[in-house]
Amino acid sequence: MSTLFLIQLLNGLQLGVLLFLLAAGLTLVFGIMDFVNLAHGSLYMLGAFVCASLTFLTGSFVWGVLLAIPIIAVIGYFFEVLIVRHLYESNHLDHVLATFGIILIADTLVQLSWGPEGIAIPLPGYLSGQVEIFPSIIFPTFRLVIISSGLLIAAGLYWLITYTRLGMLIRAGASNRTMVSALGVDISTLFAGVFALGAVLAGVAGMLIASITEATIGMGNDIIITAFVVIIVGGIGSMKGAFIAAILIGIIDTLGRSFLKDILELFIASGSAETAGPALSSMLIYIIMAVVLAVRPQGLFPPKVR
Amino acid sequence: MSEVLLNVTGLRKSFGGVLATDDVALDVRQDEIHAVIGPNGAGKTTLITQLFGEQLPDEGSVFFKGANITKLPTHKRAGIGLARSFQITSVFMGFSVLDNVALAVQAHDGHSFKFWKPAATEIKLRRVAMQALAQVGLDDRASRRAAELSHGERRQLEIAMALATDPVFLLLDEPMAGMGAEESALMVSLLKSLKIGRAILLVEHDMNAVFELADRISVLVYGKIIATGTPGEIRSNAKVREAYLGEA
Amino acid sequence: MKIQETSPRLDEHLKVPAMFGSGRGRVVTILLMALLLILPLIAWYAGNKFYLDFSTRIVCLAIAAVSLNLILGFGGMVSFGHAAFVGIGAYAVGIPAYHGYESAWLHFPLAIGSASLFALFTGAISLRTKGVYFIMITMAFAQMAFYFFLSLEEYGGDDGMTLWSRSDFGIINISDGLTFFLLCYGVLALCVYLVFRIVHSRFGMVLRGCNSNEARMKALGYNTYAYRLTAYVISGAMCGLAGALIANLQDYITADTMTWTRSGELMFMVILGGAGSLFGPVFGAGAFLLIEEILSAYTIYWALPFGILLILSVLFVKGGVNGLIQRGWRR
Numbered sequence: 001m002s003t004l005f006l007i008q009l010l011n012g013l014q015l016g017v018l019l020f021l022l023a024a025g026l027t028l029v030f031g032i033m034d035f036v037n038l039a040h041g042s043l044y045m046l047g048a049f050v051c052a053s054l055t056f057l058t059g060s061f062v063w064g065v066l067l068a069i070p071i072i073a074v075i076g077y078f079f080e081v082l083i084v085r086h087l088y089e090s091n092h093l094d095h096v097l098a099t100f101g102i103i104l105i106a107d108t109l110v111q112l113s114w115g116p117e118g119i120a121i122p123l124p125g126y127l128s129g130q131v132e133i134f135p136s137i138i139f140p141t142f143r144l145v146i147i148s149s150g151l152l153i154a155a156g157l158y159w160l161i162t163y164t165r166l167g168m169l170i171r172a173g174a175s176n177r178t179m180v181s182a183l184g185v186d187i188s189t190l191f192a193g194v195f196a197l198g199a200v201l202a203g204v205a206g207m208l209i210a211s212i213t214e215a216t217i218g219m220g221n222d223i224i225i226t227a228f229v230v231i232i233v234g235g236i237g238s239m240k241g242a243f244i245a246a247i248l249i250g251i252i253d254t255l256g257r258s259f260l261k262d263i264l265e266l267f268i269a270s271g272s273a274e275t276a277g278p279a280l281s282s283m284l285i286y287i288i289m290a291v292v293l294a295v296r297p298q299g300l301f302p303p304k305v306r
Numbered sequence: 307m308s309e310v311l312l313n314v315t316g317l318r319k320s321f322g323g324v325l326a327t328d329d330v331a332l333d334v335r336q337d338e339i340h341a342v343i344g345p346n347g348a349g350k351t352t353l354i355t356q357l358f359g360e361q362l363p364d365e366g367s368v369f370f371k372g373a374n375i376t377k378l379p380t381h382k383r384a385g386i387g388l389a390r391s392f393q394i395t396s397v398f399m400g401f402s403v404l405d406n407v408a409l410a411v412q413a414h415d416g417h418s419f420k421f422w423k424p425a426a427t428e429i430k431l432r433r434v435a436m437q438a439l440a441q442v443g444l445d446d447r448a449s450r451r452a453a454e455l456s457h458g459e460r461r462q463l464e465i466a467m468a469l470a471t472d473p474v475f476l477l478l479d480e481p482m483a484g485m486g487a488e489e490s491a492l493m494v495s496l497l498k499s500l501k502i503g504r505a506i507l508l509v510e511h512d513m514n515a516v517f518e519l520a521d522r523i524s525v526l527v528y529g530k531i532i533a534t535g536t537p538g539e540i541r542s543n544a545k546v547r548e549a550y551l552g553e554a
Numbered sequence: 555m556k557i558q559e560t561s562p563r564l565d566e567h568l569k570v571p572a573m574f575g576s577g578r579g580r581v582v583t584i585l586l587m588a589l590l591l592i593l594p595l596i597a598w599y600a601g602n603k604f605y606l607d608f609s610t611r612i613v614c615l616a617i618a619a620v621s622l623n624l625i626l627g628f629g630g631m632v633s634f635g636h637a638a639f640v641g642i643g644a645y646a647v648g649i650p651a652y653h654g655y656e657s658a659w660l661h662f663p664l665a666i667g668s669a670s671l672f673a674l675f676t677g678a679i680s681l682r683t684k685g686v687y688f689i690m691i692t693m694a695f696a697q698m699a700f701y702f703f704l705s706l707e708e709y710g711g712d713d714g715m716t717l718w719s720r721s722d723f724g725i726i727n728i729s730d731g732l733t734f735f736l737l738c739y740g741v742l743a744l745c746v747y748l749v750f751r752i753v754h755s756r757f758g759m760v761l762r763g764c765n766s767n768e769a770r771m772k773a774l775g776y777n778t779y780a781y782r783l784t785a786y787v788i789s790g791a792m793c794g795l796a797g798a799l800i801a802n803l804q805d806y807i808t809a810d811t812m813t814w815t816r817s818g819e820l821m822f823m824v825i826l827g828g829a830g831s832l833f834g835p836v837f838g839a840g841a842f843l844l845i846e847e848i849l850s851a852y853t854i855y856w857a858l859p860f861g862i863l864l865i866l867s868v869l870f871v872k873g874g875v876n877g878l879i880q881r882g883w884r885r
Contacts, residue, residue, distance in 0.1 A: 036686050038818075086869065092686050093632050097825055098868045100818045104861030112855060225697045225814060228690040236686065278705040286698035290679050293691065297682045358773065384775025392773075398766040404567055409763050412756055413775040419784065424754040426569045433564055448567055471775065 006137055008258045009251060014143050016250025017150025021205035022227040023234070023242040024157060025198025031237030031303060032170060033191055035084060036092050038099040040202055040227070041220020042106035043079075047072050047203025048215035049110055052119045061123055065207050069200055076199025080192045088191075107217050118216035121207075146208045153201070154243055161239060170194060226253075229289050235299030245300065249285050256281040308336040311475055311505040312357070317366035319356060319529075326352040327363065328529035334475070334505040339497065341508040341516045344526035350509045351393060353526065354479055357507070358390050359383050370475065384413065389473035391464040393480045393509075397452045403463060404448040407435035410470035438470040442496055458489035465496065475505050482512040494518055517541070525549070571754045573747070573832065579880040583833050586879075590840065591739055598732050606731050607803070608847065612840050613738040614799045619823040619835035620745050621792035626821065627830035628753050629785050630765030632689045635676070635696030636820050639669045639790045641812030643797020645703060648715050648807035658721035658728075662798050669794020670787050672699065677786035681779060693814050700812040714808025721802055728802060738799055742836070745792055750832055752788070761785050822864060828876030837875040 026040050050071050055064030083102065087095055127142045161167035169185055206220070213219075230249050234241025261277025268276070292300060312334040319327040326349040334340040344350055355361045357368055359380040367376045375383060398406050405426070411434045412418060412425065425431060439445040442462040447455065452463060461481055468476055481497070482490045494515050500506065510516050516523065517537045524534040525546050533543045540546055574580045590609065597605035618640055625631040646665035650656075676695040680688050709715050720728050728734040752758045760781045763771045771778050801807050810816075819842070827838020845863070849856035871877070 030686065036689065083865065090868075092689060093626075093825070094868050096632065096634065096689060096818075097822060098865050100815075100822070101861040101864030101868070103815075104857040104864065108855045108858040108861070112858075221813075221815065222697075225694055229694050232687060232690055232694065275706070275708065278707075279702055282701035282705045283698050286694055286701075289691070289694055290676075293679050293683065297687070360769070360772075379777075380772040381775050381777045384773060390773050392770070396767055396770045396773075398763055398770065400766055401763075405759070409759055409771075410774050412759065418756040418760045418776070418781065420756040421752050421758075422755055424569075424571050424751075425756045425759045426571060426754065428756075429564065429568065432567050436564055436567065467774070 003137055004258070005255075006134070007139060008254055010139055010143065010147070012251030012254030013247065014146050014150075014250070015254055016247035017147055017154070018205045018209055019223070019227055019230050019250050020154060020243050020246035021150060021201045021208075022223065023230040023246050024154075024239065025201040026227055027231045027234070027237055027239060027242045028170070028194055029198050030231070032194055033084075033088060035088060036095040036099070037084070037198075038096055038224065039079075039102035039106065040198070041224035042103050043072065043076060043199045043202040044206035044220040044223065045110060045215070045217070046075060046106065047206030048121075048210035048219065049114050049119065050203070051207035052121045052210060052215045053114075055121050061121060061127070061211065064121070065204070068203065068207060072203035073196045073200050076196040076203075077192050079199065080195035084195060085188065085191070103221065110217050114215075116217065118214040119210075120214040121211045123211050127211075142211060146212075149204075149208070153204070157239060166193075226285065229285055231299075233289055233292050233299055235302040237303040238299070238301045241299055241301030241303075249288070252288060253281075253285050256284040260284070308338070310335050311371060312507070313369040314357070315367055315369075317353070317356060317363050317368070319352060319361065319363045325529045327356065330366070330526075330529070330531055332524050332531060332534065334507050336505055337501055337503065338521045339501050339506045339508055339519050341510060341520035341523045342526055343510065343513070343516055343523060348526040349529040350526055351479060352529075354390065354477055354507075354509060357477060358388065384471060387472075387474040388477065389468040389471045389475070390477035391461075391468050391479060391481055393483060395457070395460045395464060397460055397463050397467065399451070399453040401452055402448070403439065403444060403450050403452055403455065404432065404435055406452050406463060407438050407466050407470045408432060410467040411435050411438075414471045435470055438466045441469060441499075442466045443492070458485050458492075461485060461489075461493065462496070465493075465500075469500070473504065475507070476500065477507050479509050480511060481508070482510055482515055490515060571750075573750050575832075575880065579876075582879045586837060586840075587833070590836070594735055595732075598735075603731060606735055608843070610731070610735045610738050610803055612843050613735070613742050614796055614803055615820070615823065615843065616836040616839035617738070617742050617745050617796035617799065618793050618820055619827065619839045620742070620749055621789045621796060622820050623824045623827075623829060623831075623835040624749050624752065624792070625782075625785050625789045626824055627828075627834070628749075628758065628765065629761045629782060631681075631782060631786065632821075633692045633786075633789075634689050634814065634817050634821065635692035635694075635699075636789075636793050637812045637814065637816035638672065638676075638696035638699040639793035640797035640800060640816070640820075641699060641703060641809065642669045642672055643794035643799075644801035644807045644811055645709070646794065647721055647798050647801040648717055649709055651717055651719070651721075652709060652715060656719060656722045658723040661721045662795065665794045665798035666791045667794075669797065670791040673787045673790025674783070677783050677790070681782050681786065693817065696812060696814055696817055700809050700814075703809040703812065710808070712809075714806060714810070717801060717805045717807060720805070721798070734802065738803075741795065741799065745795075746832060746836065748792075753832075757781065757784070826867060826874050828874030831874075831876040831880075834874055834876035837879070841875055 022040065022044060026037065029035050029037050047068060051064045051068040054067045055061050058064060083098065087098055123142055127145060129141050130138050131141050131144065132138050161170060169190055226249065230245045231242055233249065234245030260281040261273055264273035264277050310333045314333065315331050317327050317330040330353060342350055342353065356363045359378055362377060367374055369375065370386065370388065398409065408425065408431045411431045415431065436445060436448065439448055442465050444459060444462050444466060447459060452460065455463060465481065482493055485493065490512060497506065497519055508520065520537055522534060523537055523540045524531050525540065527549050532549055533540060533546050535543065574583045594606045594609035618636065622633065622636045625633055643665035646668050647661045650660055650664065680691040680695065683691060704711060726733055726737065728737055753762065760776055764778045764782055768778050823838040823842045824835045826841055827836065828834030846856065846860065849859055
């Protein structure tokens with residue numbers, strides 16, 4: 001039980017860092033540009049597919065990732081310049097509808113380019129094995145890689161936002177657009193840059209997950225809702241909130257799916273637990289969201305500005 | 307001396323360590339216009355939002371007719387006879403002028419969980435609304451859309467909406483803002499006619515209007531009231547001249 | 555209070571709202587609504603069952619779109635979770651039928667009741683928030699409902715469940731395509747009329763006032779939360795009713811009905827038709843399904859032009875189909 005528990009805890013952590021990569025971009029784009037991007041999941045999907053192709057082309061997963069990152073950045077940049085930029089003045093409803101259109105387009109384009117089947121990304125041998133992290137606890141190497149690279153990226157983002165000039169502009173941009181302009185910074189370049197950064201974060205999440213599952217059409221459409229739950233719980237626009245909520249949601253969701261049924265069996269008849277377990281565990285994170293909102297409508301860590 | 311309607315004591319509110327309202331005490335009496343003046347950023351609008359429950363004070367209390375209403379929700383304050391106008395014109399742009407006022411009347415005519423009868427055919431609502439419009443001189447604009455009105459007319463509409471609820475206490479946030487001399491003069495005579503039977507708290511930048519209208523004036527500087535008195539007293543108050551009037 | 559005589563001044567300001575609008579828009583609206591009734595009848599008479607079913611689909615989704623329009627168009631609440639109500643309504647038919655209860659007099663009240671309850675619960679929480687929070691939360695709650703029904707292995711889980719026979723009304727038999735179409739059309743007409751009464755009533759004025767300027771509504775003394783929540787529940791109930799009809803139309807029930815992309819489609823129908831106009835969502839549903847049908851006849855990649863169309867309509871067309879009907883093609 002405790003071995004399984006530790007392994008599931010690590011799995012939850014892995015889901016958590018992936019969710020953070022997605023949520024970070026969403027919350028950046030919303031916090032700074034006040035833009036709701038439903039198509040964020042499409043960037044996650046594109047990351048997976050582009051990385052898959054490049055991995056086959058170069059014969060190396062690492063090269064695949066390294067080359068896919070600038071490509072996703074460019075896609076994100078043009079996405080902002082061509083479409084998103086023209087919607088900042090509109091209301092959230094227009095954002096939602098237009099990016100919904102983007103999802104339809106992206107899903108179809110991926111189907112046109114890569115076909116309807118999913119693509120698995122092959123891992124090099126040194127990543128596909130397992131390691132014994134504690135005595136008798138064996139965990140896939142690559143999942144550890146995901147966890148550590150996710151935490152590294154989180155640390156990098158923290159450094160970027162807290163200590164760099166870009167980070168200062170980002171924080172200022174959230175509260176005061178005119179001030180940023182007054183500092184002599186081209187605000188539209190800043191916005192496009194931030195958007196591209198968010199795209200890369202989502203893309204990397206897609207690349208990492210596609211090596212465990214596979215790259216499939218519409219793969220972003222489910223996880224994007226979970227990412228929404230994360231930023232709602234964390235407080236929209238807050239990077240710290242996104243991180244804490246992502247880890248929390250990742251762990252709770254994973255543990256709920258593996259143990260809720262057993263826990264229920266302690267209290268109710270095993271037949272009912274058989275039915276209620278999966279139903280309840282699939283709703284768990286939404287119930288948590290509802291509870292958080294009932295107590296704190298602005299989320300756990302609402303950004304201070306406004 | 308007439309009855310005190312609104313009484314504020316020890317009101318305090320800070321934002322991130324900055325005191326926006328610092329130990330404010332004031333009262334407004336029946337049949338009186340009490341004006342609050344002060345330089346930009348003195349915390350006038352913050353004060354109003356606390357009186358109206360849109361923000362809650364950190365400390366202190368607000369009494370209305372002797373009852374403590376410090377924490378009463380906004381919509382309930384309207385129910386006991388408080389009404390306000392907004393500094394930035396706040397009307398229903400897509401509605402007709404009459405519908406704007408009718409909606410204000412409706413707010414004080416029982417609940418609105420009435421799903422069937424068209425509101426535009428209710429004589430009761432429309433008549434009171436037309437009376438309020440006539441009172442501010444907007445009755446000939448009744449069927450225009452609010453968005454089509456001039457700035458000054460929208461300010462009048464604001465007042466009509468506040469009046470339509472038949473309030474005992476009116477809170478007016480810069481009713482003259484952005485008005486020309488002629489429009490301001492009209493508004494001054496309108497406000498004069500409104501104070502009978504009511505109490506009015508007036509926040510205003512237009513000093514001519516304030517000194518002509520107000521029975522008493524409080525001067526707010528950096529969240530603190532530095533003086534309260536009749537227009538004559540305020541004019542000759544050295545502290546006020548130094549802190550505020552001297553600047554101009 | 556004694557009603558006094560109305561002065562002539564007041565008389566001109568007492569307006570009875572017109573359901574079909576006025577002038578040119580009135581003619582086109584009545585014409586289109588008549589076509590939606592008559593064309594399927596002709597198709598049925600000519601023995602073409604496909605067009606009858608297709609029209610029934612338009613009508614059913616139009617009911618869902620009309621319900622969404624009540625809160626989205628008139629109330630300004632951008633709900634991205636309306637597919638959940640459709641799904642709940644559908645399962646309210648499927649689950650009793652699975653257990654052998656086939657009476658429509660059970661199915662439909664159950665659909666309306668359970669959708670209302672879900673709306674009350676989720677609305678009570680989502681309406682505490684504003685703007686983008688509201689969009690995301692309604693979306694998340696719909697996703698919750700989706701996963702909930704997906705996990706019910708007893709009722710088909712991933713595979714969905716087949717409805718072996720349609721709801722039994724006793725007096726009419728909706729297994730007959732024509733009867734079913736007429737029932738759906740009648741329900742649609744009723745729903746549009748209900749929305750018409752609601753939006754012009756005192757309640758509707760408050761709802762539209764909240765949309766226009768909520769802070770002002772509070773200052774006037776309205777408990778806006780209670781009114782918005784009521785509208786949300788009415789909308790959910792109506793959408794649950796649409797779901798019960800859709801289950802009967804498809805003879806098949808699956809959780810896929812509740813995915814958030816379905817909610818997006820409903821929203822698109824409302825916007826395409828013209829949010830905040832009475833008949834707009836009906837035209838929107840019709841236009842949406844027609845375009846989808848035509849495009850998918852040409853290519854399996856129909857979603858591509860569809861997506862482009864969606865973006866263009868957001869960027870350039872204001873007021874949707876209804877806007878075009880009311881003011882003609884001039885911009």
